[in-house]
Amino acid sequence: MQQVFKIPDSLKKNTEYTFCPGCGHGVAVRLLCQAIDDFNLRENAICMVGVGCTAFLYHFLDIDALECPHGRATAEGTGVKRINPDKFVFTYQGDGDYAAIGMTESMYAGIRGENLTTICVNNTNYGMTGGQMGPTTLIGQVTTTTPYGRDEKLNGYPVKIAEQVAQYKGTAFSARVSLDSVPNIIKAQAAIKKACEVQIKKLGYGFVEILSPCPTNWKMTPEQANEHIRENMMKEYPLGVFKDVTGEMK
Amino acid sequence: MKQELIKGNIAIAQSAFDAGCDSYFGYPITPQTEIGEYLSRIMPKNNRAYVCCESEIASINMCIGAAASGGHPMTSSASCAIALMQEGLSYACAQELPIVIASVMRAGPGLGNIYPSQADYNQAVKGGGNGDYHIIVLAPSNVQECINFTHKAFYLAQKYRNPVFILADGLLGQMMEPASFIEHPYEKIDNSSWVLTGAKGRSSKFIRSLSEKEAQHNEHVYKLFEKYKKIEENEVMYDENFTDDADLIVVSFGSLSRNVKAAVKEARRQGLKVGSFTPKTLYPFPTQRLRELSRRTKKFIVAEMNMGQMINDVIVATRCEDVRHIGRPAGNWLDIDEIIGEIKTTLGDVYAASI
Numbered sequence: 001m002q003q004v005f006k007i008p009d010s011l012k013k014n015t016e017y018t019f020c021p022g023c024g025h026g027v028a029v030r031l032l033c034q035a036i037d038d039f040n041l042r043e044n045a046i047c048m049v050g051v052g053c054t055a056f057l058y059h060f061l062d063i064d065a066l067e068c069p070h071g072r073a074t075a076e077g078t079g080v081k082r083i084n085p086d087k088f089v090f091t092y093q094g095d096g097d098y099a100a101i102g103m104t105e106s107m108y109a110g111i112r113g114e115n116l117t118t119i120c121v122n123n124t125n126y127g128m129t130g131g132q133m134g135p136t137t138l139i140g141q142v143t144t145t146t147p148y149g150r151d152e153k154l155n156g157y158p159v160k161i162a163e164q165v166a167q168y169k170g171t172a173f174s175a176r177v178s179l180d181s182v183p184n185i186i187k188a189q190a191a192i193k194k195a196c197e198v199q200i201k202k203l204g205y206g207f208v209e210i211l212s213p214c215p216t217n218w219k220m221t222p223e224q225a226n227e228h229i230r231e232n233m234m235k236e237y238p239l240g241v242f243k244d245v246t247g248e249m250k
Numbered sequence: 251m252k253q254e255l256i257k258g259n260i261a262i263a264q265s266a267f268d269a270g271c272d273s274y275f276g277y278p279i280t281p282q283t284e285i286g287e288y289l290s291r292i293m294p295k296n297n298r299a300y301v302c303c304e305s306e307i308a309s310i311n312m313c314i315g316a317a318a319s320g321g322h323p324m325t326s327s328a329s330c331a332i333a334l335m336q337e338g339l340s341y342a343c344a345q346e347l348p349i350v351i352a353s354v355m356r357a358g359p360g361l362g363n364i365y366p367s368q369a370d371y372n373q374a375v376k377g378g379g380n381g382d383y384h385i386i387v388l389a390p391s392n393v394q395e396c397i398n399f400t401h402k403a404f405y406l407a408q409k410y411r412n413p414v415f416i417l418a419d420g421l422l423g424q425m426m427e428p429a430s431f432i433e434h435p436y437e438k439i440d441n442s443s444w445v446l447t448g449a450k451g452r453s454s455k456f457i458r459s460l461s462e463k464e465a466q467h468n469e470h471v472y473k474l475f476e477k478y479k480k481i482e483e484n485e486v487m488y489d490e491n492f493t494d495d496a497d498l499i500v501v502s503f504g505s506l507s508r509n510v511k512a513a514v515k516e517a518r519r520q521g522l523k524v525g526s527f528t529p530k531t532l533y534p535f536p537t538q539r540l541r542e543l544s545r546r547t548k549k550f551i552v553a554e555m556n557m558g559q560m561i562n563d564v565i566v567a568t569r570c571e572d573v574r575h576i577g578r579p580a581g582n583w584l585d586i587d588e589i590i591g592e593i594k595t596t597l598g599d600v601y602a603a604s605i
Contacts, residue, residue: 012454042448042449043448043449043450043451044448044450045448045449046319046446046447046448048315049456049458055460058454058456058458061454062449062453062454063448063449063454064446064447064448064449064454064455064456065446065454065455065456065457065458066314066315066318066319066345066446066456066457066458067345067456067457067458067459067460068311068314069311069337069338069341072307072308072311072314072338075303075307075308075311075312075315076311076312076314076315076318077315078301078308078312078315079273079275079311079312079313079314079315079316079317079318079319079321079323080315080316080318080319080446081315082273082299082301082312082316083272083273083299083316083319083320083321083323084319084320084447087319087447087448088448104304104305104307104308105304105307105308105311107304108303108304108308112301
């Protein structure tokens with residue numbers, strides 16, 4: 001009998017997963033590990049782990065990993081990559097880690113065209129600390145620090161990360177994908193592979209923003225959370241490939 | 251050995267290169283910018299990493315990445331910008347990463363002034379990051395020591411898996427004097443057991459500071475402090491002169507110690523029983539030796555170009571009641587006459603008391 005589905009080699013077996021039920025992180029991590037397996041990168045990869053719900057990633061990946069201070073993953077990845085140019089170096093971060101506290105370091109990974117890959121999980125809040133307003137929180141969204149909804153007069157506007165990353169000349173690939181449905185998960189897998197491929201080919205910075213459900217902090221069922229992504233998040237954060245220097249993905 | 255006229259900042263930069271620094275990450279700030287400029291000319295040409303960073307926050311975190319993956323990184327900076335690195339330094343201590351940081355002090359607080367100062371003693375020795383940790387701090391007094399201590403910093407960083415400061419000041423950084431470059435005199439340390447290389451033929455490993463459980467965290471910090479104990483036992487360096495029969499010892503560090511030594515020599519010539527003591531490592535501090543000296547000597551002057559920082563460590567070490575401070579925040583170094591004046595005032599009290 002032919003095996004058509006298995007746990008990626010890059011994922012640890014018999015480990016405890018700490019993500020909440022219905023959370024998108026588990027799917028995102030699996031897609032990333034599948035891409036690493038597909039390119040046969042496990043033994044050559046070093047992971048930069050962000051702070052937040054991503055912080056226990058080194059318990060899930062069977063890949064060498066460095067825990068980075070909040071927001072500094074792309075800077076630490078730069079340090080690793082500059083003296084190990086043939087290693088596969090990637091960062092796994094949330095939207096707050098990447099686009100609030102770490103915005104400067106994140107921007108400069110693209111500006112310098114570092115050969116790094118970043119997976120940025122956007123769930124429009126600080127999940128680990130219990131759902132506060134983050135850089136991508138939608139206008140009107142209720143969080144524990146915007147109890148009356150995000151008001152642009154007080155809190156400014158949501159950050160469109162993937163579009164911004166695409167603007168840097170040093171960026172080789174930037175896309176936004178979603179985990180709300182199977183067809184979109186398949187597209188997400190392709191984008192993650194492309195963000196890895198541009199690093200392997202030393203074309204520059206590879207970036208994928210993943211719209212991801214956070215049922216616990218959104219106070220929704222997993223199904224409602226996926227519906228929320230389709231109905232509300234995608235209006236602010238349209239899916240698509242914003243830059244691909246290989247010209248292969250639309 | 252052939253001597254040449256070398257500027258302090260250049261001495262540090264070239265010696266870092268000679269010591270095997272394979273990656274430099276930095277951002278300009280007076281009075282240490284020549285270190286980064288100099289290395290930008292020789293690092294990429296020799297296939298070593300050099301990054302003009304977007305901030306000192308990025309600099310120290312790039313150092314962390316390089317150190318964790320087997321590199322010998324260095325950054326250099328000053329005062330208000332070293333302040334920006336404190337988060338990363340706390341992480342680097344917690345994660346036990348070998349990083350060399352050249353800190354060339356200017357005046358503070360805040361943007362302060364570009365005049366030389368020693369007001370970052372506490373910043374380097376006591377730290378501004380969170381938690382219980384220590385950074386090794388080497389304090390050169392002349393350009394030759396800038397060279398020797400830079401080599402030593404790279405060695406100690408690897409030996410103890412710990413960040414090491416070279417704590418110089420603007421005067422030393424900008425001053426030229428005769429000195430000789432040296433070959434790296436230390437053996438290579440094997441780091442293969444802990445560096446991240448990719449999990450080839452083995453299960454994965456990670457470097458982190460987070461502990462999920464209380465006991466795990468305590469165990470980690472106790473382990474760090476066992477290491478610090480070894481550092482305190484093995485790595486203390488100091489220099490002392492005329493201390494055997496001294497009624498008064500003047501303690502100072504860095505480039506100011508040269509004026510102190512000259513003042514003490516002149517005071518001796520005038521018949522005053524005075525000695526000088528110069529810690530060369532500020533952490534580990536030569537507490538034991540100062541305590542020994544304090545059994546005979548009951549008066550100490552601490553001369554430093556700040557409002558009184560190292561004096562606290564001297565008070566703890568000597569447990570003497572009469573520990574006086576002379577200093578000012580920045581600018582003109584205390585000159586020999588000022589130091590002799592303070593020596594005479596203090597000793598005058600001693601002789602008055604003994605009449």
